[in-house]
Amino acid sequence: MTAQLTTGKKAQFKTLLKQKEALLQKIRNIEENCEGIKNANNVSTTQKLNAEKSQLLQKQQDYTAELKVISARLNEIGNQLNALSGTGSDKILDAIGKQEFYFIKNKPNILFEKTTGLLWANLDTFNYNNNGERYGCVASRNYCKNLNLDGLLGWKLPTSEQLWNFVKSKNHPFRTSSTYLKDCEYWICLKGSEAKAIDFYYSDISFNSGGGALLPLTTVLIDNSDYSSMMGGKALTKKEKSQLALNLFIDKGLIPVFNEEAITELFKQVYIEKPKLLQELQDLESNISLLQNEVELTTDFDYIPLLAKYDLEAIEHSVIKYYEAVQQWSGELLEKLENYEKQNEMVISDFNAISVKLAHKYVDNDKLTEEENKLLKDRQAFFKKYVAVGVNGVKAKILSVKHQAEDLERRIDEIDESDNSISELGKLEKEKRVSFAFLAENTAKIIKNALWKMDYFHNHHAFMKSAIDAWDDWTTDYLHFKTTGFSQLRNSCEEDNIDEEIWQAWCNDWQKVRFQIEKKLQPLVERGLEGDIPVVEDTPVPVVSQLISILATYKEDIDKFYLEDKKGVYQQFVFLPGGDLQDKFESEIRLYRCTTKLQTALQNVIFNCKETEDRIFILNWASDLLDIQINGLLEFIADRRLNKISEKVLKEFAELRLKNLDAYLNDAKAYGLEKERREKQYNSLMFKMRTDLTKKEKIVKAAKKAEETE
Numbered sequence: 097m098t099a100q101l102t103t104g105k106k107a108q109f110k111t112l113l114k115q116k117e118a119l120l121q122k123i124r125n126i127e128e129n130c131e132g133i134k135n136a137n138n139v140s141t142t143q144k145l146n147a148e149k150s151q152l153l154q155k156q157q158d159y160t161a162e163l164k165v166i167s168a169r170l171n172e173i174g175n176q177l178n179a180l181s182g183t184g185s186d187k188i189l190d191a192i193g194k195q196e197f198y199f200i201k202n203k204p205n206i207l208f209e210k211t212t213g214l215l216w217a218n219l220d221t222f223n224y225n226n227n228g229e230r231y232g233c234v235a236s237r238n239y240c241k242n243l244n245l246d247g248l249l250g251w252k253l254p255t256s257e258q259l260w261n262f263v264k265s266k267n268h269p270f271r272t273s274s275t276y277l278k279d280c281e282y283w284i285c286l287k288g289s290e291a292k293a294i295d296f297y298y299s300d301i302s303f304n305s306g307g308g309a310l311l312p313l314t315t316v317l318i319d320n321s322d323y324s325s326m327m328g329g330k331a332l333t334k335k336e337k338s339q340l341a342l343n344l345f346i347d348k349g350l351i352p353v354f355n356e357e358a359i360t361e362l363f364k365q366v367y368i369e370k371p372k373l374l375q376e377l378q379d380l381e382s383n384i385s386l387l388q389n390e391v392e393l394t395t396d397f398d399y400i401p402l403l404a405k406y407d408l409e410a411i412e413h414s415v416i417k418y419y420e421a422v423q424q425w426s427g428e429l430l431e432k433l434e435n436y437e438k439q440n441e442m443v444i445s446d447f448n449a450i451s452v453k454l455a456h457k458y459v460d461n462d463k464l465t466e467e468e469n470k471l472l473k474d475r476q477a478f479f480k481k482y483v484a485v486g487v488n489g490v491k492a493k494i495l496s497v498k499h500q501a502e503d504l505e506r507r508i509d510e511i512d513e514s515d516n517s518i519s520e521l522g523k524l525e526k527e528k529r530v531s532f533a534f535l536a537e538n539t540a541k542i543i544k545n546a547l548w549k550m551d552y553f554h555n556h557h558a559f560m561k562s563a564i565d566a567w568d569d570w571t572t573d574y575l576h577f578k579t580t581g582f583s584q585l586r587n588s589c590e591e592d593n594i595d596e597e598i599w600q601a602w603c604n605d606w607q608k609v610r611f612q613i614e615k616k617l618q619p620l621v622e623r624g625l626e627g628d629i630p631v632v633e634d635t636p637v638p639v640v641s642q643l644i645s646i647l648a649t650y651k652e653d654i655d656k657f658y659l660e661d662k663k664g665v666y667q668q669f670v671f672l673p674g675g676d677l678q679d680k681f682e683s684e685i686r687l688y689r690c691t692t693k694l695q696t697a698l699q700n701v702i703f704n705c706k707e708t709e710d711r712i713f714i715l716n717w718a719s720d721l722l723d724i725q726i727n728g729l730l731e732f733i734a735d736r737r738l739n740k741i742s743e744k745v746l747k748e749f750a751e752l753r754l755k756n757l758d759a760y761l762n763d764a765k766a767y768g769l770e771k772e773r774r775e776k777q778y779n780s781l782m783f784k785m786r787t788d789l790t791k792k793e794k795i796v797k798a799a800k801k802a803e804e805t806e
Contacts, residue, residue, distance in 0.1 A: 119373050126370045184366045185342075191359045192338040196267050201351035201360065203246035207269070208352065209262070210341050211327050213318035216262070217245060217311060219270045219278050230307040233291040236284045240312045250319075251312040256294055256303075258313065259285040263296050282308030317348055342367075399540035402428065403533070411532045415525055419504040421532055426498035429539060433491050436547075443554050444487055453568050454480045463578050468611065472571055475618050479567050490546040494539055552625070559638055563621050566644050570617055577610055577655065584659055592663065606658045609687075612724060613651050619717055620644055630706040639701060643714065646697045650721070653690040661686060687724075692775055695722055 198208040199218065207216040217224070222245070225231075231239065236253060243251040254262070262268060263277060272279045282293040284307070293308035318324055323344065327337055345352055346367050354360045406425070411417045437444060458473045511520040530538075553560045582603050589599035623629070624640035631639060665682050669675035698718055702711050 115376075119376055123370060123373050126365050126373075184362055188359060188363050188366070189335055189338040189342060191354050191356065192341050193334050195355055196265065197269060198352040198354070199269075200246075201353050201364070203248070203350065205245040206248065208317075208350070209268075211324075212258075212261075213315070213323045213327065213344065214258070215248065215314045215317060217243075217251070217313070219311065222310075222312075224278060224311060225280060225309045230282070231284060231310045232307045233284055233293055233305050236307075236310055237291055239310070243312055245312075248314060248316055250314040250316045252314065253284060253286050253291060254311060254313045256285045256287050256292075259283060259294065259311065260296070262311075277311070278309070280309040282306070284308050284310055317344060399536060403536055406532070406536075408533055415504070416508070418529070418532060419501040419508075422501035422535065423498055423505075425532075425536055426494050426501065426539065429494050429543065430491060430498070433487060433494070433543070437487055440550070443550065446557075453564060461575060461578075463575070468574075468578075468614075471611075471614060472574070475567065476571075478618055479564065479621070487546065487550070490542055493542055497535070497539060556624075556628075559624055559641060562641050562644070563624060566617065566648075567621075570614065570648075573651075574610070574614055578607075581606075581655065581659065585662075588659075588663055592667070594663070594666070598666070602658060602662055606654070609654050609724060610651065612721060613647060613654070616647055616717065616721070617644065620647070623713065629710045631704045632706055633704055635704070639705065639710070642701050643698075643717075646694065646701070649697070650690060650694040653693065654687070657683075657686060657690065688775075691722060691724065694718070 192210070196210050198210065200206055200208060205218050205221050207218050208214075209216060240251045240253055243249075245251065263271075263283075270277045276296065277283065282295055282304070284291055284293050286292075287294070287303055292303040293306055295302045295304070323340065326332055326340060332340065344350075345363075349368075351364055351368055352360070354363070402425075406421055407417075411421045454476060458476045460469045460473070464472070507524060508521070511517050511524065514520060585603060585606075586596075586599055589602075620640050620643050624638070629639035635642070637645070662683065665686070666679050669678040669682065672678060695718075698714060702714050705711050705714070
């Protein structure tokens with residue numbers, strides 16, 4: 097199918113969407129927790145400004161002639177970002193205003209001086225004293241020229257003025273005494289054009305040529321800019337100077353280390369991580385857009401890109417733009433649906449052929465009870481809703497939307513011809529109608545739901561076909577059971593002159609069991625629609641299909657008993673004392689064998705399921721069938737008010753229902769042993785009840801005989 101994504105591309109598409117959502121969540125977290133952005137407009141504006149900023153930075157590298165214009169725009173954008181970002185930027189700007197020197201987190205070998213914009217070597221990592229041997233004054237100039245610290249070049253000796261200004265600052269981190277740096281007395285600098293070693297001892301400065309320690313600097317950050325003059329002048333406020341320093345950090349990709357660790361982390365999130373995430377988001381959206389263009393419609397169909405060309409705000413304020421947009425939108429979707437049909441013709445044809453059985457409306461059958469008719473009717477409605485949805489139904493819904501927009505246009509044309517057009521147009525304008533954005537979202541939802549079913553049908557063809565066939569077969573079979581099945585049992589009984597009251601009671605019992613079985617089909621299909629149940633060992637037939645087959649076999653065993661065995665059991669006991677009760681107990685024992693067979697078949701399926709959750713589902717699904725004989729027999733005894741069976745036996749029999757098998761679901765062997773114990777206890781209790789019954793009958797018979805003798 098050329099229009100559908102390949103498996104690899106579909107997986108890639110889903111992965112990209114997940115990555116996109118994850119990035120958006122990270123960005124939202126930063127905006128809400130760090131920047132104080134509280135509304136969608138700010139988020140959108142921030143993203144646009146950051147994108148423009150990235151473009152301008154690139155342009156700055158390529159067009160030096162526009163440097164001042166671009167720098168001004170960058171500053172303007174920085175101010176706008178600051179206004180939008182709120183508390184995050186305010187905290188950072190406040191911290192910058194209080195701090196002069198900064199180590200750089202992503203360039204640990206340098207120190208930044210805010211006022212001058214100079215970068216100094218980090219004396220905590222730089223070999224400033226030449227391993228205790230000092231540097232020579234002349235050689236130190238070439239040493240600095242060839243220096244590369246953290247990828248930065250252009251290092252040189254400081255002038256005596258630059259070095260003195262650095263030393264006398266009270267806040268730089270290398271001071272070890274009132275004037276000494278790192279406990280070194282002599283530091284090399286430029287005295288005029290010569291390299292000299294300067295001795296800072298209080299205010300008595302002296303020079304010599306004997307060599308000393310080295311503290312290189314570079315102006316690489318502020319070359320070709322007026323940063324230092326603006327920072328040293330009086331034209332800018334304190335906050336504006338902090339903003340200037342902040343812009344420099346951002347533009348050069350530096351992560352300053354603030355005195356407060358929390359501010360460093362805040363800076364990193366707002367100005368490093370967030371722009372990076374926005375860039376990743378932009379790249380992802382580009383990839384998603386490319387993949388979206390490769391396919392007309394899929395279950396991952398994202399309608400949002402299609403809305404990009406629609407001016408939603410203008411559409412909502414104009415009835416004419418509204419109906420034009422609706423016509424255009426529905427036309428686009430119909431075109432995509434037609435392309436989808438052409439490219440998936442075989443799948444759609446197969447889908448329609450299988451689901452056509454569900455098209456007929458269910459009609460109540462007078463042979464069935466009200467409850468039975470409701471079950472079959474509801475089941476057909478379920479299959480129709482979740483299975484039988486083709487492209488034609490979707491096209492009809494979209495076409496209806498298009499026709500409504502055309503009707504709106506036609507009404508306006510008719511009003512234009514009237515003598516009261518202004519008033520009539522006013523009335524039409526005030527009419528309530530769904531927003532275009534919601535309409536687009538809803539039509540996209542209709543398409544996605546239909547495509548999901550088509551896609552599921554394509555990927556689970558065997559299951560879907562078997563599910564619909566099962567629905568059809570089970571419905572037909574139930575009607576056959578209530579008509580032909582009952583007739584067969586009646587005819588067989590009438591041949592042997594069995595009273596109608598007797599065989600009618602058998603039909604009622606048979607119907608109760610069959611109805612319980614019938615109710616078990618739909619829950620299995622519902623579970624199957626959720627996806628395949630994972631298994632330990634692969635099987636050619638999915639788990640749900642196996643369960644439907646096992647249920648069908650159980651149903652056949654029940655039918656076989658009533659059609660072939662029930663009459664024989666009755667005839668075996670009919671002329672014996674208490675024969676009606678013996679007949680009931682023997683029948684329940686034989687039916688329980690059918691249930692035992694069901695449970696054995698289910699056990700094999702249960703313990704091939706990989707997840708405990710699925711094992712519990714199967715056991716809960718089958719629980720009332722597994723207890724159906726116990727429940728039925730207890731109800732029978734209660735109805736007949738039998739006092740011939742001891743209270744102890746009845747109590748033990750009732751307690752048998754409480755023996756749950758859930759606790760053994762993680763151990764197949766223990767489950768099997770418990771199931772066998774349960775079966776043995778059932779048979780033992782049935783034997784005890786029949787023994788009690790026989791003893792009571794003998795006592796009654798003996799009493800009657802003694803009475804007759806007297």
